[in-house]
Amino acid sequence: MAALIGRRLMQLPVIVLVVYTLTFCLAWLIPGNPLENPEGRRPLPEIEEAMKKQYNLDDPVTFYFDYLAKATGVAWVAGDSTQPFDLGPSLLHPDWTVNEILADGLPVSITLGFTSILLACVLGIGAGIVGGLKPNTAWDFFSQVLTLIGISLPSFVIGAVLLILFAAKLGWFPVGGWGGIQYLVLPALTLSLPFAAYIARLTRFGMIEQMKSDHARTARAKGLTRMQVATRHALKNSFLPVLSYLGPAAAMAMTGSFVVEAVFAVPGIGRHFVDAVLGKDLTLIMGVVLVYSTMLIIFNLVVDVLYHWIDPRIQMN
């Protein structure tokens, strides 16, 4: 186990470097100058040249290595930088460093992502059990339709509907923003629906399979009620595919939430990242990519370890 974790951690820098390099090439190809406004007045050419020099925007190779050295702490060890993990100033928003932006936005995205996954588990497993225990009944049909809606409706539609209904009309929740549990409910619900739908399908399928299996039939024959078989035996086994889905789902919930973040005015990293790409804010793009890829690799490792810990039969490799 320890050897395996060690090996995975050794791979980490290699993977991150590949991601960094690929992203850098793509981001560099975006035309235009991040220091120039999308509308309105241009800076004087002398200023533009000098600024490009200051941020190494005139030389991709220097930018690539300089940024990497500062971001990974190599420059700090060598004494060229005052900060161990310096992701640089944002090019579009000069008052902010990428470190500050991430420190403010990352907890928001993580909170939103985790909450929506928890919610997805509750909703999805609930709907899945209902459908799986009574397949092909009205209940099942109902939960199937709900999951279909959850999977097929894009989140900006669901988000807008929830906003109009629960925030604007009923006034139960605030319209957008962040700062307290009441701000979390609607975006987390919106973000959770596609995941919940998928989990419901996995659970329903697992339940149907498990309830038909030999050991379930044996348990029934021994006198357990249907409910007891379902909760004590079938559910446990049908949950395993859900568990393996949770790893990538959590990662997706945290990185792919920019639509929900935009609709609900949630100040998370997803939105900042999209804005950064649109504005060619190179330092912010690279900073987010570095932090996210590192985070995701570690995150996947944690899920694998957990997986093994919960069910020791599963081999780590």
Next chain:
Amino acid sequence: MRIAVPFVFILTLLVAAMYLDRPRPRADLVIAMTGDVFTLDPQRMSYMQDLRMARAVYEGLVCTDLEGRIIPGVAKSWEVTEDGLEWTFHLREDARWSNGDPVTADDFVYSWRRAMLPDTASDYSSFFFHVRGAKDFFDWRSEALAEFASGGGGKEQAMDLLERTDTKFDELVGLDAVDPHTLKVQLRNPLPYFLDIVAFGALCPVHRETVEGYVSIDPMTGRIQQEHGWTKPGLLVSNGPYALDDWRYKRNMRLKANPHYWNDDSTRSRTIEVRSIEDPNTAVLAFETGAVDWLPSVNAEYRADMLEQRKQYLATHEQRLEELLRDGHGIDHAIAQLPKPIGFQRRNIIAIPTFGTDFYGFNCRPMLNDGNVNPFADPAVRRAFSMSIDKPRLAEFVTRMNEPSAGSLVPPDSIDGYSPPTGLPYDPERARAELANAGWIDRDGDGALENTDGTPFPVVDLLYSTGAPRYKDLSLAMKDMWEKALGVQVQMRGKDTKFYKEDLKQGEFMIGRGGWYGDYRDPTTFLELCHTDDGNNDRKYSCEEFDGLLAQAAAELDPARRMQILQDAERILVERDLPILPLMHFVVVYMYEPDRITGLSHEMQLNQYLSRIHRSGP
């Protein structure tokens, strides 16, 4: 049971995270913005929302009132010599920074000098070049830096260069703190609109001691490097009505009244929150629920319908409204007296004409980037294309905002003493004749135009940006008008903002979407866009006569004469050469309840001072 452990762990974490991020009490005034403020460093500002914040947090020498007239700010009075070249500002003694320090003439010298240094990278450094010697100083420093960098650098040499820069500034630039409360400014040439420039946000002062704590000299390049930590809450020292209470990236900014501000008694809203809401629909919903008091730019696609609802409301109460307006009430105050809207009527939205013009520009380079001859290098072709556009139709059916049609670049009635030329009419007949005069006639009867040597008129490359649907819609309608009126073929090319801007700069277009907002109340703020050497002249239009007239106006002392010259110059642009096809003057759409919000200016430049805006009622 083990499976529950990670879930419980995560749940605890979430509860803790949310507990730490509790909301704060509602501010006296809540505003929603699409993005965030880019910077709170006034010398680096260039966006409207940044400049609005500059007027809240800082105070310049002069300000503008609700009608856009100049009123005293930090300067309580000023005078100018007869030749218009030397201005003396007398600063009030009680002006204070938010830490209690007095605001002095030195602060202004220091701040303006920052903007004149190429190191600061101010988008508006050209504004400061009106000061005598400032441009020479900027050029000298740019050159010295280039020389320094090629010379290999060095720490001592860098310090030496900095010292020489100080000496050079004193020697060249006509900016003097005569005493702590007297500032003398010498200009390059007389500038009738100089006070307008002084009122501009980028000329607000910064607190020298605070800023200098974040300055370092790069030994390699000799440049003054500026870190921006000083604009953060708790660190920012400002001299305006508000101090920065809190600022979180793309989340919100909170301002609180600055007790050291000399005019603190007149600060109406004691706390202000500026929220960042990107989604236009969410912003409207937030306003409708009362969470937001003022939306300074409504971008929801149904805004045209909401404006229609306002029209219906006003039509219902037309008579009473007219009476109230006749009695001298302002429009908001008058509307507030009317009965509340019922049904689908609405009065909390308003479209305000601005000091900006939406236009499409013609590529005026003789050759296109692909090596072919550019038909739009010929002014007759540009005139023909201009006269085939039915502008009121675009405003009514395409943008649906009923913007005032534009014949000129400068909006009419926006500048005292200046009436812009009327421009070319909508006249497809004449347009075809112009094109024929230019040699473009259907010679072989195939329905396409050819010139004298039989070359067909190229497919017109129409470039627009895809950031908002507006320009796609406009381009589609204009393509149709051109094809119908002139028998040409038009190919639309929509590109994302960065790509579009780059194409525009490289001349990779025949007709390209443009647009410009004026910065100060003078025609030159628009006309300079067409000067041969202007950095924003993407069309590369160049006309000696026009440049000459601008130079002549700059030297003219008689205001009426000067305006006449500028009018002649603009006539060349909009009636003869048409490098730019003005479409309409922009409107900005605000949402606020007219019976609850006071202190908003409707003046065209929309220079709002947040300290005057007040929300009444619960």
